[in-house]
Amino acid sequence: MGKIWIPGVMPIELLLILTAVFFAFVIGGWVLKKQGRSIPKFWQALLIWVAAYIVLRYVLFPPIPSALIKTYMGLITLVVFLLVSSDEESWTEFKRPIMDTLGGATPTHRGVRTVTMVALPALMAWGTWSTVVPKFEEPIELRTVHPAPPASVKLNTGKTFTLQTAQNPFRVDESGNYSQNIQQEHVNDNPFDPNASKYMQYVREGGAIFFQNCHFCHGDNLNGRGMFAFAFNPIPADFSDPGTIAQLQETFVFWRVAKGGLGLPREGFPWASVMPPWEQHLTADEMWKAILFEYWHTGFYPRTWD
Amino acid sequence: MKGIAKGGKKRAAVLVGLGVAGLIGVGMLSSGWIAGAQAQEKAAEAPKTLALPGKAAAEDLEAGKSVYFRKCVWCHGPEGAGDGPGADRLLPRPRNFNQGTFKVRHTASGELPTLDDLFDTVTHGLPGSAMPSWEGILTDKQRRQVVEFVRTELIKDRDFTDQETETLTPISFGKQVPTSKESIERGKEVFMNKGKCVECHGPEARGDGNATQKDEWGFPIRPADLHKCWNFRGNRRDPYNPANIFREVSTGLNGTPMPSFADALTDEQRWDVANFVISLCPKKQIDTQTTKPLNDFVIRAKFVEGDISGNPDDPQWQEREANYIGLGGQITHKPRNFVRQVDDVWVRALYNGNEVAYLLEWDDRNKSVGTPESMAKAVSYEETPPAGQPIALRENPEFHDAAAIQFPMKWESLNAPEKPRFIFGDAKNGADLWKWEVDGKVGAFTGTGWDQELVAHGKGEVTTPFAEHKDGQWRVIFKRPLATEDKEKDVQFVTGKYIPTLLMVWDGHNGDAGRKMSISSWYHTILEPPIPTKAYIYPVFAAVFMIGLQFWVVSKVKNGKKKK
Numbered sequence: 052m053g054k055i056w057i058p059g060v061m062p063i064e065l066l067l068i069l070t071a072v073f074f075a076f077v078i079g080g081w082v083l084k085k086q087g088r089s090i091p092k093f094w095q096a097l098l099i100w101v102a103a104y105i106v107l108r109y110v111l112f113p114p115i116p117s118a119l120i121k122t123y124m125g126l127i128t129l130v131v132f133l134l135v136s137s138d139e140e141s142w143t144e145f146k147r148p149i150m151d152t153l154g155g156a157t158p159t160h161r162g163v164r165t166v167t168m169v170a171l172p173a174l175m176a177w178g179t180w181s182t183v184v185p186k187f188e189e190p191i192e193l194r195t196v197h198p199a200p201p202a203s204v205k206l207n208t209g210k211t212f213t214l215q216t217a218q219n220p221f222r223v224d225e226s227g228n229y230s231q232n233i234q235q236e237h238v239n240d241n242p243f244d245p246n247a248s249k250y251m252q253y254v255r256e257g258g259a260i261f262f263q264n265c266h267f268c269h270g271d272n273l274n275g276r277g278m279f280a281f282a283f284n285p286i287p288a289d290f291s292d293p294g295t296i297a298q299l300q301e302t303f304v305f306w307r308v309a310k311g312g313l314g315l316p317r318e319g320f321p322w323a324s325v326m327p328p329w330e331q332h333l334t335a336d337e338m339w340k341a342i343l344f345e346y347w348h349t350g351f352y353p354r355t356w357d
Numbered sequence: 358m359k360g361i362a363k364g365g366k367k368r369a370a371v372l373v374g375l376g377v378a379g380l381i382g383v384g385m386l387s388s389g390w391i392a393g394a395q396a397q398e399k400a401a402e403a404p405k406t407l408a409l410p411g412k413a414a415a416e417d418l419e420a421g422k423s424v425y426f427r428k429c430v431w432c433h434g435p436e437g438a439g440d441g442p443g444a445d446r447l448l449p450r451p452r453n454f455n456q457g458t459f460k461v462r463h464t465a466s467g468e469l470p471t472l473d474d475l476f477d478t479v480t481h482g483l484p485g486s487a488m489p490s491w492e493g494i495l496t497d498k499q500r501r502q503v504v505e506f507v508r509t510e511l512i513k514d515r516d517f518t519d520q521e522t523e524t525l526t527p528i529s530f531g532k533q534v535p536t537s538k539e540s541i542e543r544g545k546e547v548f549m550n551k552g553k554c555v556e557c558h559g560p561e562a563r564g565d566g567n568a569t570q571k572d573e574w575g576f577p578i579r580p581a582d583l584h585k586c587w588n589f590r591g592n593r594r595d596p597y598n599p600a601n602i603f604r605e606v607s608t609g610l611n612g613t614p615m616p617s618f619a620d621a622l623t624d625e626q627r628w629d630v631a632n633f634v635i636s637l638c639p640k641k642q643i644d645t646q647t648t649k650p651l652n653d654f655v656i657r658a659k660f661v662e663g664d665i666s667g668n669p670d671d672p673q674w675q676e677r678e679a680n681y682i683g684l685g686g687q688i689t690h691k692p693r694n695f696v697r698q699v700d701d702v703w704v705r706a707l708y709n710g711n712e713v714a715y716l717l718e719w720d721d722r723n724k725s726v727g728t729p730e731s732m733a734k735a736v737s738y739e740e741t742p743p744a745g746q747p748i749a750l751r752e753n754p755e756f757h758d759a760a761a762i763q764f765p766m767k768w769e770s771l772n773a774p775e776k777p778r779f780i781f782g783d784a785k786n787g788a789d790l791w792k793w794e795v796d797g798k799v800g801a802f803t804g805t806g807w808d809q810e811l812v813a814h815g816k817g818e819v820t821t822p823f824a825e826h827k828d829g830q831w832r833v834i835f836k837r838p839l840a841t842e843d844k845e846k847d848v849q850f851v852t853g854k855y856i857p858t859l860l861m862v863w864d865g866h867n868g869d870a871g872r873k874m875s876i877s878s879w880y881h882t883i884l885e886p887p888i889p890t891k892a893y894i895y896p897v898f899a900a901v902f903m904i905g906l907q908f909w910v911v912s913k914v915k916n917g918k919k920k921k
Contacts, residue, residue: 153914164911172903176896183892187883189654190855192774241426243435262431262443267688267695271489272428278487279685281647282700284878291494312689313778322776322783323879327689348427 068110072102092145096131103127194285195318197299204306206330214302215356220336221253221343222301231355234347242347250343257344260337268325273349283325290349297351301342304353308338407464407525410472410517413505421506424499429507432487437511439574446741448696449486449590450576454507457515458573458612461591465526466609466617469517475504477593484596484648485588528607531624536599536632544633547626552606552618554630558583562637563829565722569752573612580615582720582829586638587649588700594648597638602631639703641681650701653680656858656882658706658713665707665714667822669832674716679703682860684875689780690807692740697875698722698867702760702860708884713850714836716823717760717860724826725754725865726795732756735870754865758826760833761792763804763859764848764882776857776879780807780872789848791819791835795826795865799835803846807872814846839884855881 076099083089090098107120135145155161203213224230225248233250240247242255262271268287270277275289288295296304306314312324329338346353413421426435432451434441439453452459461478462470479500482490491500508517517523534540548554548562557580559565564582572578581589586596591605606627609617618627641650659677666673682704686697702719727735735756765777766787775786781804782788788804790811801815818841823834839850848856860877863869 150914153911154918155911168904168907168911171907172900175903176900179896179899180892183895184888185853185886185892187655187657187885190773190881194774239423241423243426243430258431259442262441263446264688266431266443266487267686271432271487272491272494274494276489276646279688281644281649281652282683282685282877284652317775320774322778322786325685325689325779325876325878331690332693 065111068106072106076102091148092135092141093148096135096145099131100124100127192320194320194323196288197303198316198319200303200306204302204309206309206335208330208335210335212302212305212335214300214306217302217305219301219305219339219343219353221250221257221339223249223253225249234352237347238350253340254344254347256337257340257342258348260333260341261344261348264329264332265341273345285320285323287326290345290351293351296345296349296353298354300356301346301353304342304345305338308342309335405526407471407527409520409523409525410508412518413509417502417505418509420499421502421504422510424495424503425506428491428495429503433511437507437513443487446695447487449578451487453574454511455513456573456612457512460610460613461605462608462611463527463604464608465524465528465619467611468525469512469515469523471525471527472501472504472508472517475508476500479504481593482648483590484592484594485585485590490594490648528604528619529624530600530603531628533600533603534625534628534632536635540629540632541636543626544629544631544636547622547630548633551626552622552630557614559722559829561828561830562634563720563722565829568722570614572614578613579722582722583634584637584639584720585701586635587641587643592648594645596643596648597635597640599628599631599635602634603627606630639679639681649683650681652683652878652880654880655855656680656682656704656706656715656880658708658882658884660885660887661707661709663709665709665712665836667834667836669716669718669823669834673707674705677705677707677716679705679718682877682880684860684862684877687780687861687872687874687876690872692871692873694867694869694873694875695741696867697869698864699862699875702862702877704860706882708839708850712836712838713884714834715762717762717833717835717862718830719760719862720830721758721826721862721864721866722829723754723866724795724831725756725758727754727756727865727870732870740873751866751868755868756863756865756870757795758831758865759792759794759863759869760831761790761802761861762835763791763861764789765857766803766846766848767844768848768856769851769854777804778807779859779879780876781809781811782806787846789814789846790861791837793821793824793833793835795824797821797824801837801847815841815843818847850884852884853886855883858882 080089080095104120104124107115107123136142151157152160152164152167155164200214202215203211205211218229220229222229222231222233224233227249230250237248237251237254240251242251242258244251247255261269261273266277267279268277268283269275269290270280270287273290274292275287277287280287290296307326309328309330311326311328312321313328315321315324333341425433430441432441432443432447433439433454434444434451437454439451441451444451457469459470459474459478461483462468462474464470464474478488479495480490480492482488495503515523548558549560554562555566557564557566557570559580562583564580566580568579570578570580586592589596589601589605592598592601595601605615606622607617607619609615609619618630622630639650643649644651657678657680661673668674680703681701683701684697684699686694688694699719699721702717704718705716707714707716731754763781765771765782766789768776771786777783777786777788781790783806790802790804791799792802792811793799799819799821800813800817801819802811803814804811819835819837821833821835823832825832837847841847841849850856857879858881859879862875863873864875869875
């Protein structure tokens with residue numbers, strides 16, 4: 052089981068599940084009562100408890116942490132106890148099967164008692180073992196995904212770009228002037244159209260650069276799932292996610308592309324990132340074109356300074 | 358009273374059972390199991406030939422074209438000739454659609470695929486190649502439309518609608534033979550003899566039988582390594598399902614040397630072969646997004662009494678679980694390795710009071726030994742230019758096969774999570790590399806940066822008591838004392854600590870040398886400390902306490918009853 056529910060809409064589904072479970076209990080209880088065969092209190096309590104566990108452990112998606120499940124189950128245990136001990140009669144009914152078993156009222160009860168008395172210590176021993184025995188999980192290492200950028204980027208060619216003022220030289224209209232709206236006008240254009248506009252020709256050149264250099268990690272759909280992605284940690288950035296290039300300035304992306312993993316500050320784990328410093332492989336123009344393509348292809352717009 | 362209590366128990370059990378069954382039912386429905394089963398039934402009663410599809414609708418062509426020129430054109434090219442800007446750095450190369458030759462089909466050898474086959478390829482991608490799964494990225498409708506565009510506009514030599522020349526004969530799945538020890542045995546027999554699979558795929562089925570073949574377009578092609586079902590192009594993201602193998606063995610792979618065995622082998626024999634092939638693939642949890650096994654982030658070295666065996670077949674090694682570590686091409690610095698041939702390595706580790714040992718196993722179709730002349734070039738090796746000649750798999754090795762394990766120098770004094778840079782360390786944090794080469798040379802090297810020469814250090818403490826290439830697989834054991842004299846440069850092993858570890862493999866036939874290699878991320882080695890005595894004592898105490906408590910409670914209840 053597990054992935055039954057679509058992530059993102061869980062709260063509503065959770066409510067629906069809880070309502071369904073509640074009504075199932077009420078209606079089931081009512082029907083059985085009508086027939087004069089109501090479930091004894093002890094089994095009712097156990098049923099509620101087990102149903103709650105199934106919902107928490109297997110139905111909820113995404114799964115909740117085990118510590119939270121324990122807390123909830125503790126609460127549910129408390130509520131169930133309050134419920135069955137609400138009056139003397141119900142309490143007596145609830146504990147009757149327990150007392151019968153403990154006292155060994157019938158051969159069946161005595162059998163159940165023997166099994167329980169062997170199983171419980173075994174369970175205790177196993178539980179203690181699994182807490183005491185050392186486990187070796189992967190150490191947790193938290194990394195800053197978008198570290199603070201420098202004021203400017205100096206390429207190995209000597210050329211310097213100031214992040215506050217630099218613009219993508221290929222985000223231009225037909226007359227070659229920088230245009231913030233040009234991408235919007237070409238959202239659905241074909242970059243291979245022989246009559247493509249200047250902007251779309253640059254997009255096409257950027258796409259060629261992307262598919263000769265970047266897709267191995269960032270993927271054919273720019274979603275960070277390229278053919279080498281499974282081998283690298285940190286995993287490559289997913290440009291189709293609104294949390295990456297969509298919320299960054301184009302010059303920030305240029306800094307990341309030009310300097311790669313080597314240029315990351317300590318909190319960005321420069322030792323682990325396999326992102327190349329692209330200044331070693333591409334010219335500044337080629338990097339700008341690749342960035343132009345990334346925005347066009349994902350349909351996101353770079354964040355602006357104002 | 359007793360009767361009711363008993364009946365109640367039964368009813369409760371039934372109710373709980375029903376609830377669980379209901380939940381499972383919902384799960385199956387939404388995860389498509391039931392739908393899958395229905396599809397299989399349908400396939401079983403398929404007709405003798407399928408009707409050819411009609412002409413594509415104009416609006417579908419228009420919409421499909423728009424998808425194609427945004428998503429597909431970069432590899433498959435504007436004319437669908439498999440020559441897009443990305444093509445020359447890929448192996449396998451992108452499909453050339455023009456001839457209508459497709460590998461993954463349900464139709465007879467040489468026939469066109471069905472439109473559903475093409476749709477499935479777009480949906481699931483072709484694992485082991487650059488073609489990703491487009492499910493969740495393109496809608497069902499968009500995937501249908503792009504298939505319509507490709508089959509109408511880009512398949513130029515054949516016509517899906519031509520009744521004169523085209524037929525679509527679906528393969529029959531017959532009656533599936535469930536997997537069993539006997540079926541696998543029979544499958545192996547067919548593989549080795551009647552099916553002649555061994556001739557190309559090799560005696561251990563690692564794709565090393567005939568590794569220098571060409572496809573219909575003259576590009577190099579290698580028989581599949583059947584130990585990596587997650588890389589099978591036609592696995593439809595369901596790598597352990599023998600039906601995929603049955604289908605490929607029955608249809609053959611058009612355009613490749615892989616023939617159809619529909620006539621040569623019976624249904625049962627093909628199912629047996631399928632079961633055999635699946636049995637070769639190690640069972641690992643598959644990451645649904647990358648269709649690769651999940652990496653094992655911690656290499657657990659187990660303590661052994663006495664000497665560590667230098668023979669990988671020794672039970673000492675075989676009883677250890679092998680850790681899976683994926684490798685990517687080194688594409689950070691020049692020369693970049695765009696078509697790395699080694700994509701994973703299996704690692705086991707052992708230690709005793711004095712030594713630590715790693716067993717590295719990886720698949721490599723040929724043993725590569727470079728010549729002195731070729732090895733002299735290994736320093737200045739050029740990478741493939743973006744629009745260069747398509748990558749050719751060499752018939753002769755260029756360089757040595759090699760492997761290395763990299764550790765940080767003085768990891769104890771690193772401020773976690775800081776490490777040396779993944780490729781040969783950096784100026785601040787040096788790396789200690791144990792590198793072995795096919796000529797038997799092995800030693801420790803100091804790495805101080807990706808652009809620095811590796812410098813040998815140590816006094817020969819690193820050894821490789823075993824290094825053998827057999828039937829398409831390398832197995833190498835690295836060994837070293839836990840502690841050495843040179844505490845500055847040699848990694849020092851301490852029990853119970855996470856020691857950063859990284860793996861590199863070079864394939865000489867692929868032109869790997871120096872920085873051109875397959876490389877992993879940083880993982881961790883841990884020498885598992887022996888289980889402490891308290892772990893054995895505490896559970897006994899807990900059990901005894903519980904037993905005492907139980908007897909006390911029972912006696913209490915009994916006494917209470919007597920009083921009444």
